[in-house]
Amino acid sequence: MPAPRPRADLFASTGLVALVIHALRDIDPTLLPSDVSSPDPMKQATTSAVAKRDLLGIAYDRGGAGPLLRVGQYLTDVKATPVVQVLATASEPAVFAEKWMRLERYHHATNRTDVKVDGSALVCTRFGTDTSPTPAENALIAGLVFAFCGLAGGKNLILGIDGRDQEAASLGSVSRLRDGGSGFSIRWERWPDALTGRPATDDDRDIRYRLSSLFLTDPGRGWRVTDAAPMLAKSVRGLQRELGQTGTSFSSVLRGARVDEAARLLREGTTPLAEVGYCCGYADQPHFQRDFRRVLNMTPREYRQVSIG
Numbered sequence: 001m002p003a004p005r006p007r008a009d010l011f012a013s014t015g016l017v018a019l020v021i022h023a024l025r026d027i028d029p030t031l032l033p034s035d036v037s038s039p040d041p042m043k044q045a046t047t048s049a050v051a052k053r054d055l056l057g058i059a060y061d062r063g064g065a066g067p068l069l070r071v072g073q074y075l076t077d078v079k080a081t082p083v084v085q086v087l088a089t090a091s092e093p094a095v096f097a098e099k100w101m102r103l104e105r106y107h108h109a110t111n112r113t114d115v116k117v118d119g120s121a122l123v124c125t126r127f128g129t130d131t132s133p134t135p136a137e138n139a140l141i142a143g144l145v146f147a148f149c150g151l152a153g154g155k156n157l158i159l160g161i162d163g164r165d166q167e168a169a170s171l172g173s174v175s176r177l178r179d180g181g182s183g184f185s186i187r188w189e190r191w192p193d194a195l196t197g198r199p200a201t202d203d204d205r206d207i208r209y210r211l212s213s214l215f216l217t218d219p220g221r222g223w224r225v226t227d228a229a230p231m232l233a234k235s236v237r238g239l240q241r242e243l244g245q246t247g248t249s250f251s252s253v254l255r256g257a258r259v260d261e262a263a264r265l266l267r268e269g270t271t272p273l274a275e276v277g278y279c280c281g282y283a284d285q286p287h288f289q290r291d292f293r294r295v296l297n298m299t300p301r302e303y304r305q306v307s308i309g
Helices: 014-027 049-063 066-078 082-088 093-106 135-151 168-173 207-215 225-231 236-245 250-268 273-279 285-296 300-308
Strands: 011-013 046-048 111-117 121-128 158-161 164-166 183-187
Touching (some): 011 014, 014 049, 049 135, 066 135, 066 168, 082 135, 082 273, 093 121, 093 135, 093 273, 135 158, 164 168, 207 250, 225 236, 250 273, 250 285, 250 300, 273 300, 285 300
Antiparallel strands (some): 158 164, 158 183
């Protein structure tokens, strides 16, 4: 019985579809329909969810799960894009889990992944808000999460899927997923040490500068005061008190750093508008739009038009 199709009004990420087509063309062009064309993420951020599911289904039917699990290995071809950089700079597994789940929420993905940290492993469970994800979609996401863990610095990674353990070199040998692939895990021997931030100093740079500089080391992180204070060798109350003495607050400095980073990306002109807010740590597009307009008195689109003409 074929899997239910997504509603016609649902959408998928154009950048993800373009990556899939690029990877499968290199792995084995016969996995793709003969008339397929790669969409341009800079022209439109979304594409049809139905078309994406059909594309993945054809590749899965023709080649099994292996080629889709390998798509993540092609992230190095697009490593310079801001979204990839956000996920590849996760300083610790819990930060990566937060970033991945926020990305799916930000893009209103109907198929999502619950990611939990369990010791030296990520335990991932796939679920659908409209229809259940297919084995092909699960294989693609498992391979992407696995690859991102490697880009972030995880060492000696093992993907546990369909009751078996796979290393990067063996992903292509996986055929059809007997259990559908809705649950998978990623284990590692070592993850890089968590970001420690800049050491406390007695120079004349005020706390606002130091805090803003810390935010910009990882602008795509969902920063909390409990994250930042220890990295600046402060207690939470001590940091809040120092900020108050300068007439500002943690949320105000964070807003300023995020808007500064968003303005930089908008001036560069290479990041799709729909991805800028995510790359700057926002939970959703409306929140980003409100903050940006509050600080600069224009929308992100208007700012890009003024900046690059």
